[in-house]
Every structure is written in C-alpha cells, then in structure tokens.
Amino acid sequence: MPGGDVVLYLNDVLIALGDFTLRADLSVPAGRKVAIIGPSGAGKSTLVGAVAGFVPLAQGTVTMQGRDITHAAPDQRGMAMLFQDGNLFPHLTTAQNVGLGLRPALRLTADEQSQVRDALARVGLAGFEDRKPANLSGGQQSRAALARMLVQGKPLMLLDEPFAALGPALRDEMLDLVAKVAADTGAAVLMVTHAPQDVRRFADDVIFVDAGTAHAPQAAGALMDNPPPALKSYLG
Numbered sequence: 029m030p031g032g033d034v035v036l037y038l039n040d041v042l043i044a045l046g047d048f049t050l051r052a053d054l055s056v057p058a059g060r061k062v063a064i065i066g067p068s069g070a071g072k073s074t075l076v077g078a079v080a081g082f083v084p085l086a087q088g089t090v091t092m093q094g095r096d097i098t099h100a101a102p103d104q105r106g107m108a109m110l111f112q113d114g115n116l117f118p119h120l121t122t123a124q125n126v127g128l129g130l131r132p133a134l135r136l137t138a139d140e141q142s143q144v145r146d147a148l149a150r151v152g153l154a155g156f157e158d159r160k161p162a163n164l165s166g167g168q169q170s171r172a173a174l175a176r177m178l179v180q181g182k183p184l185m186l187l188d189e190p191f192a193a194l195g196p197a198l199r200d201e202m203l204d205l206v207a208k209v210a211a212d213t214g215a216a217v218l219m220v221t222h223a224p225q226d227v228r229r230f231a232d233d234v235i236f237v238d239a240g241t242a243h244a245p246q247a248a249g250a251l252m253d254n255p256p257p258a259l260k261s262y263l264g
C-alpha cells in the first residue's frame with residue numbers, strides 16, 4: 029500500500045475482456061488532476077470503467093481512500109462520474125438533475141434546494157433551474173452535470189471524454205470549470221482525453237495507456253515536453 033494521501037489505489041490489477049488485457053499498478057494522490065491518454069483502443073475507457081465498477085477485474089484490487097471497493101457496485105464507490113453522453117435525465121429539470129447528486133429520491137430539504145441553486149450559480153446556470161436538458165445547449169448540459177458533481181462533493185471525479193462534442197473554446201471553458209469544481213471540493217480528477225492541449229491546460233499528471241499497460245501517473249509538463257518514444261509516436 030503506498031503512503032501519503034492517496035485517493036485511489038489500483039493494486040496489481042489485470043482486466044481481461046476477450047483477447048484484450050490491461051494491467052495497472054498505480055495510485056492517484058488526493059486532489060490531483062490526472063489525464064488518461066493513449067492510442068485509440070488502448071484501454072482508456074476500460075480503465076475508467078474498471079475504476080467505476082462497470083468492468084470486472086480478472087485480478088488485483090481497487091482501493092478508495094483505504095477502503096477495498098473491488099467488488100462494490102458503482103453507486104457504492106464514493107466517486108462522481110461524467111461521460112460523453114447520457115449525464116442528464118431528460119424528463120427532469122436542471123435543478124432536479126443536480127438534486128439527484130444529493131438525494132436519489134429527490135425530496136430535498138430547503139437547505140439542499142439552496143445548495144442546488146448555489147451550485148448552478150457557481151457553474152453559470154443561475155436562472156436555468158426549471159429547464160429540461162433538451163432546452164439547454166451542449167455546454168449548458170455539461171455545466172449542469174458539473175453542478176451535480178459539485179453538490180456530490182466526492183473525493184474522486186471520473187470523466188470519460190465528456191466534452192469531446194464541444195468546440196475548442198467551449199472545451200477550454202469546461203476544463204477550467206472542472207478544475208474549479210475540483211478545487212472547491214478538493215477532489216482528485218481522472219479524465220480520459222484525446223487532446224494533448226487538454227493535458228497541457230488541465231492536468232497535473234498523466235496516465236499513459238499503451239500496449240496493455242496503464243502506466244503510473246507522471247508529471248504532465250515534463251512528460252509532454254520530453255515524451256518517451258511510445259508517447260511521442262502517439263502525439264505525432
């Protein structure tokens with residue numbers, strides 16, 4: 029078990045899906061923003077899926093703040109998640125979608141309702157409480173999903189290319205907003221991205237996934253300035 033303030037620890041993990049295998053033996057320090065990069069099909073989403081509890085392990089353990097969650101259901105893992113699609117329920121209002129982060133049954137106290145309003149204001153969505161997702165832009169939908177992460181206040185946020193459908197300027201705004209939410213809650217972030225510019229803008233560290241291995245996090249700046257050959261050929 030590594031020392032220090034570790035939020036997530038993958039101990040001797042092996043994932044096997046048909047012919048595909050991925051190994052990971054790494055830890056994520058509390059509060060760090062970590063980008064997961066690597067070639068298409070390398071296993072970035074699979075890694076995130078295993079952390080989230082959607083993909084089973086063939087071997088090894090996953091520990092979250094010292095608790096073994098290897099066999100815990102996704103909603104019992106104590107982490108918040110954001111994916112490319114399907115983050116909001118279409119039949120619920122924006123405020124209700126955010127409120128789900130506090131109470132799945134959605135019977136919010138007055139104090140919780142005010143937390144939801146505050147979170148929406150923090151992400152720039154004051155006044156959008158009663159809109160349904162269909163009446164929000166793509167960027168506004170992302171903001172709403174981030175407001176839900178804000179009220180959840182979990183120590184780890186998992187993001188799998190949530191902003192891939194947005195234009196570059198909006199994507200930058202959203203990355204900055206993720207950083208702001210993480211700073212507010214003290215959460216660590218694990219985020220899959222394809223874009224090297226996202227890494228430079230956002231990440232403290234990088235997990236490079238390649239050739240069947242998810243490598244331990246390395247400092248983003250130094251790695252991007254002086255990439256090892258496999259990363260260099262991926263970055264092009």
Ligand SMILES: Nc1ncnc2c1ncn2[C@@H]1O[C@H](COP(=O)(O)OP(=O)(O)OP(=O)(O)O)[C@@H](O)[C@H]1O
Binds near residue numbers: 048
């Ligand atoms: N249920 C499954 N059964 C068998 N193989 C699978 C399964 N799910 C994923 N794979 C394989 O696992 C590998 C990793 O897929 P994954 O989606 O994690 O890659 P990725 O790095 O996220 O790729 P991309 O950048 O293209 O999104 C791929 O070869 C994929 O075909």
